[in-house]
Amino acid sequence: MSKVENLEEHRIFDGMQYKYRHHSELLDCPMTFSLFLPNKEKFPEPPLLWWLSGLTCNDDNFTHKAGAQRAAARLGIAMIMPDTSPRGEEIADSSDYDLGQGAGFYLNATQEPWASHYKMYDYLTEELTDLVRVELGLDGPEFISGHSMGGHGALVLGLRNPERFQSITAFAPIVNPSEVPWGIKAFENYLGKTEEDWAEWDAVKLMKQHSGKRVPILIDQGDKDPFYKKELEPAKLVEAAKEKDYPLQLRIQSGHDHSYYTIATFIEEHLEFHINELKK
Numbered sequence: 001m002s003k004v005e006n007l008e009e010h011r012i013f014d015g016m017q018y019k020y021r022h023h024s025e026l027l028d029c030p031m032t033f034s035l036f037l038p039n040k041e042k043f044p045e046p047p048l049l050w051w052l053s054g055l056t057c058n059d060d061n062f063t064h065k066a067g068a069q070r071a072a073a074r075l076g077i078a079m080i081m082p083d084t085s086p087r088g089e090e091i092a093d094s095s096d097y098d099l100g101q102g103a104g105f106y107l108n109a110t111q112e113p114w115a116s117h118y119k120m121y122d123y124l125t126e127e128l129t130d131l132v133r134v135e136l137g138l139d140g141p142e143f144i145s146g147h148s149m150g151g152h153g154a155l156v157l158g159l160r161n162p163e164r165f166q167s168i169t170a171f172a173p174i175v176n177p178s179e180v181p182w183g184i185k186a187f188e189n190y191l192g193k194t195e196e197d198w199a200e201w202d203a204v205k206l207m208k209q210h211s212g213k214r215v216p217i218l219i220d221q222g223d224k225d226p227f228y229k230k231e232l233e234p235a236k237l238v239e240a241a242k243e244k245d246y247p248l249q250l251r252i253q254s255g256h257d258h259s260y261y262t263i264a265t266f267i268e269e270h271l272e273f274h275i276n277e278l279k280k
Ligand SMILES: N[C@@H](CCC(=O)N[C@@H](CS)C(=O)NCC(=O)O)C(=O)O
Pocket: 053, 054, 055, 056, 057, 061, 065, 097, 147, 148, 149, 258, 259, 260
């Protein structure tokens, strides 16, 4: 019997949008994710974009609001949209929007009450990866992208797995979580107060230590984003990348804010960036 339950399927442009549920052994709870597949006859072995969403999101936000399927269908890109944390009544949570369910920060928690379920890094890079490859047959090249907390996730997963992800893009990412309120709160709770334990989950710190394969990065940041200066500050990553001569392009987008309107505006350019890097 298949390990994945098909909850929804919809024709969209020249492709199909699916929603699946499976039981995660690692997170010890049912998990939902969405998947877009371009036309199978035209693109039998599509590359796969991993999309990581931000605080308060689940797999629906990007699926419903970014409008990425039109470009993905044209370019022949499959897209997977996982949830942002473990879920369920039995799972630790907080009444704050930036901690607990909907705010998993794509790391492996070591502190109680989070450690038993909050293992989103291992879930994505191991369990969901195996499921997508074995059960869904998607084992082509991979890209990674995300927004805000998910931009942090995309940078961390991408920088830590350069042989796996061919290119990285992000919208308004939290680049230096160890030094901003959202990140400090999450890291103190999930990882404890020892700051040395935070480094492997911080894109600026990973960039400063980077050696080996340089996977190209594109970042879009709106200048009307209310979180730009307090939580995001992508220039810090640009500075660290310059010191390493690392290929990173930051675009400050005039008039754009933190919302999915910004993502909808530029997602096509991100998908083109990934495909063009693959062709190089
Ligand atoms: N206070 C805001 C902060 C959270 C926020 O802006 N979340 C962003 C990611 S960091 C988001 O994508 N929200 C969901 C959406 O716009 O669909 C809220 O609770 O919605």
